[in-house]
Amino acid sequence: MKKIINIFLLIVGITFFAACSKDTETTPDPEKTKIAESTTTSGLTVSLWSDQTSYLVAYNKVYVQVKKADGSSVTNATVTYSPLMDMTTMKHSSPVEQPVYNTSDQLYEGAVVFSMPSGMMGSWGLTVKVNNESLVFNVSVNATVTNTKHTGTFLGTDGKSYSVSLVQPSTPKIGMNDLEILVNVKQDMLTFPPDAGLTIEVTPEMPSMGHGSPNNVNPVSSSNGHYKGKVNFTMSGDWRLHLKLLRNNTVIVEDAALDLLF
Amino acid sequence: MYKKQILSYCCALAIYTASAQQTDSLPGLKIDRTLLLKEVTIQPEKGISQSYQDQQRSNLQVLTDKILESTPGINMIRRGNFAMEPTIRSLNNGQITMTIDGMRIFGACTDRMDPISSYVEPNNLESLSFSVNPGGASYGSSIGGGINFKLKSPSFTSEKKVSGSAGLGFESNGQAYQSLAGIEYSAPNFAIQANGIFRRSGNYTAGNVEEISFSQYRKWNGNVSALFKTSEHTYLKTDYIQDEGFDIGYPALTMDVSFAKAKIGALSYVYFHPEKNIYWETKAYYNYINHAMDDTKRPKETVPMHMDMPGTSRTMGAYSALTYQPTLKHHIKARLDGFNNQLSAEMTMYPDDGAAMFMYTLPDLARTDIGLNLSDDISLNDQFNLQIGGRFDYAHDYIFSEVGKEQLSGMFVGDLSRNRFITNLNLELGYTLSHAWKFSAEVARAARSSTLQEGYSFYIYNRLDGYDYIGNPDLKQETSTNVNLSTRFHSARFVAEVSGFGYFFKNYITGSLLQGYSVMTIGANGVKHYVSLPSAKLVGAELALKWSPLDNLILTSLNTYARGSDNQGNGLPMIAPLKTVNAILYNFKQVSLQAESISYAAQNNVNTAIYGETSTPSSTILNLSVSKEFKFKGSPVLRANAGVDNLLDREYVQHLDIMKIARPGRNFLFRMTALF
Numbered sequence A: 001m002k003k004i005i006n007i008f009l010l011i012v013g014i015t016f017f018a019a020c021s022k023d024t025e026t027t028p029d030p031e032k033t034k035i036a037e038s039t040t041t042s043g044l045t046v047s048l049w050s051d052q053t054s055y056l057v058a059y060n061k062v063y064v065q066v067k068k069a070d071g072s073s074v075t076n077a078t079v080t081y082s083p084l085m086d087m088t089t090m091k092h093s094s095p096v097e098q099p100v101y102n103t104s105d106q107l108y109e110g111a112v113v114f115s116m117p118s119g120m121m122g123s124w125g126l127t128v129k130v131n132n133e134s135l136v137f138n139v140s141v142n143a144t145v146t147n148t149k150h151t152g153t154f155l156g157t158d159g160k161s162y163s164v165s166l167v168q169p170s171t172p173k174i175g176m177n178d179l180e181i182l183v184n185v186k187q188d189m190l191t192f193p194p195d196a197g198l199t200i201e202v203t204p205e206m207p208s209m210g211h212g213s214p215n216n217v218n219p220v221s222s223s224n225g226h227y228k229g230k231v232n233f234t235m236s237g238d239w240r241l242h243l244k245l246l247r248n249n250t251v252i253v254e255d256a257a258l259d260l261l262f
Numbered sequence B: 001m002y003k004k005q006i007l008s009y010c011c012a013l014a015i016y017t018a019s020a021q022q023t024d025s026l027p028g029l030k031i032d033r034t035l036l037l038k039e040v041t042i043q044p045e046k047g048i049s050q051s052y053q054d055q056q057r058s059n060l061q062v063l064t065d066k067i068l069e070s071t072p073g074i075n076m077i078r079r080g081n082f083a084m085e086p087t088i089r090s091l092n093n094g095q096i097t098m099t100i101d102g103m104r105i106f107g108a109c110t111d112r113m114d115p116i117s118s119y120v121e122p123n124n125l126e127s128l129s130f131s132v133n134p135g136g137a138s139y140g141s142s143i144g145g146g147i148n149f150k151l152k153s154p155s156f157t158s159e160k161k162v163s164g165s166a167g168l169g170f171e172s173n174g175q176a177y178q179s180l181a182g183i184e185y186s187a188p189n190f191a192i193q194a195n196g197i198f199r200r201s202g203n204y205t206a207g208n209v210e211e212i213s214f215s216q217y218r219k220w221n222g223n224v225s226a227l228f229k230t231s232e233h234t235y236l237k238t239d240y241i242q243d244e245g246f247d248i249g250y251p252a253l254t255m256d257v258s259f260a261k262a263k264i265g266a267l268s269y270v271y272f273h274p275e276k277n278i279y280w281e282t283k284a285y286y287n288y289i290n291h292a293m294d295d296t297k298r299p300k301e302t303v304p305m306h307m308d309m310p311g312t313s314r315t316m317g318a319y320s321a322l323t324y325q326p327t328l329k330h331h332i333k334a335r336l337d338g339f340n341n342q343l344s345a346e347m348t349m350y351p352d353d354g355a356a357m358f359m360y361t362l363p364d365l366a367r368t369d370i371g372l373n374l375s376d377d378i379s380l381n382d383q384f385n386l387q388i389g390g391r392f393d394y395a396h397d398y399i400f401s402e403v404g405k406e407q408l409s410g411m412f413v414g415d416l417s418r419n420r421f422i423t424n425l426n427l428e429l430g431y432t433l434s435h436a437w438k439f440s441a442e443v444a445r446a447a448r449s450s451t452l453q454e455g456y457s458f459y460i461y462n463r464l465d466g467y468d469y470i471g472n473p474d475l476k477q478e479t480s481t482n483v484n485l486s487t488r489f490h491s492a493r494f495v496a497e498v499s500g501f502g503y504f505f506k507n508y509i510t511g512s513l514l515q516g517y518s519v520m521t522i523g524a525n526g527v528k529h530y531v532s533l534p535s536a537k538l539v540g541a542e543l544a545l546k547w548s549p550l551d552n553l554i555l556t557s558l559n560t561y562a563r564g565s566d567n568q569g570n571g572l573p574m575i576a577p578l579k580t581v582n583a584i585l586y587n588f589k590q591v592s593l594q595a596e597s598i599s600y601a602a603q604n605n606v607n608t609a610i611y612g613e614t615s616t617p618s619s620t621i622l623n624l625s626v627s628k629e630f631k632f633k634g635s636p637v638l639r640a641n642a643g644v645d646n647l648l649d650r651e652y653v654q655h656l657d658i659m660k661i662a663r664p665g666r667n668f669l670f671r672m673t674a675l676f
């Protein structure tokens, strides 16, 4: 029943949002999709939102909405989350960027790199902690479109395992695109700190034809393991980003290849 | 005041007369005719010369390409058996200006499959006028002048009158045929004409009995033109042409054309006052070219990946042109014109596995141009005349869509719109020594902007050198100092004309290798972009001789030579070698007989490493023809001709033939046209 009311409220909210953007109702951007919702013992309604219709095997923005029973937003909660993949024989986490409150859309905004889809192999649980109250959400993570790869794990020449994920472009276009890559290094099954100390060289390629593109700018470390550069897509279609990871001029990963399609 | 003009179809075979001929120029203007290309007007229908070629052309069936091809100074770049691209003294593309009735039209094909000459037909042409003069007489800024295809117009008559034409032609090689029909209604205050032609050809056979696959074509062309008299000195004119080609093969290219369509419309207002020697035309026009290439009919093994490559070109423009002769000493022309052209072309590639790939090859490019022409032809005295002219253009190039800008953001930095002021100036001094001898000297300062393709191309494959081309928005204007010296001698039975010319370029636009770029076209040699060479030159000479030892016998010899070299002394590409056309024409009663030989010397002044060209051997072919005009009571006329081209069935190519695909072998032609 509550769900129905919520959906009803959501629809009303969207209508109001569309009709009047100054509406004070705390409804996120209608482009976002609510993935899950639960209520803490103290009565806070916590919901998870995504930019897509579901979370994907990729770098995902994960938004958390916290509301009181009267519907008003909680703006000063301490929110953290941690993903966990339960594969019965083993459990592992994945890279995560803890959420920070964003006043403009009244959401706690962070990111999770889901490294594999949920399914036969196991299922993803996202533990969200709001002011010391924990909620566990079972989230389904879908694979990206066939023949694409937005995140990958690559074994480095130093024996460490690196997670390399595409942050930008989220909606690629023909022409020059902002390129943003996130690199995390695996410390143990549950800890994937960002690695900001690498040099990255990018070489795009269209595998169907074997050609590349000119004028790309190698991504350089900006903060928290994010590297920013430029990538030039001369056509739409399948593109492979060959990323070479170096540390102090030593090649760590020769070809961390990510595939995208637009 | 002397004006160098040639009437009739072909300068080569025109009958020289010192008497004045009426053209679109003002009454009283004395027109002097020349064998060589200066400012030449070729009239398909009106030049009632006895020459075979005139009759052949007056049957309205010969392809515009063929008319152009047989004109001295013009050579055609050939990619197939249809839609050849004219060059003037081997200058081409952006170096010359091609217009239809003064209207700017730009082909939509990225592979230059559709020069605008392919959108007009002899049955809607009044004349073709050529100019090597880049200044006051031109329709746009250029290095080497241009070609204007003047459309046929109906005319007012004092009494109501209906006339028409119909024709049928057949060619043995390629099983080609054409049929045409036209009708005209004239009255004192209203006149209208409609013309249509249909052509088709199968694959032709080259000289060694080898069928050239993908050399077929099919097209139709229709036009309607109407005049409405609005007052004693004014009338309104509308023109509409629609030209649609289908299934056109380009054996020299990797793709054919599924369709090439043009819609060309114009509305003009004309003020004319013969007593005051004023002719003033103001016109607004629009044209739309839609072009689609096709590789689906090619053998699978020759198509590494299926592609769609459509393109469009839209041009909207207007001009106001005034011809005014205040006294016998001045002949003033002024013209203000403007146009906006939008080009868009795209490519979608379909790999066997993997997603389709899309990009713009011409990413929504546009140019707005405003130009002013001024010229005066001044008779200084009986011996000297001086022509001064200038053209001043302001051109604004830009990208008209966001997607276009975004795509180019990967290639070029910053705002890509460009503004240019372009100045063309010319000065000509003519000297008449005696009735027999004449001399003239011309100098011109020519300039042209890079074309939109040269500015912003996105991996356009050039079949000539096998490179993908990327534009360069920062190209400087290509400029040239042109020098032309000519002499003419004539006596009662003999005419000789010699001229020497030189084009001394600065910032000559050509391709240059881009290192480290990967090719877009499968199998391409690499990627080039357009650059400006500091200098280049093109020098040459033309010699024309005509001798009529008997009243009904004419011998002509036309010889053209040009040599181009860049700043390093390397031979420039697409320069035709020495060409000599020798003909003998015999008229007897209503019958004309003609034999002609067309020879090209070998072209060895090429640079394969830089321009991708290879040398071409010499060639000679022999053509014969006979024609007869039958006159009937009243005014009906039946013109019939028969001929054979390449009588000896030689296998040959010419230097401007892309990929050196052999030209047609022996071809028997039969044509019949009735005018009533």
Ligand SMILES: [Cu+2]
Pocket: B109, B110, B111, B112, B113, B114, B257, B291, B292, B293
């Ligand atoms: Cu084409």
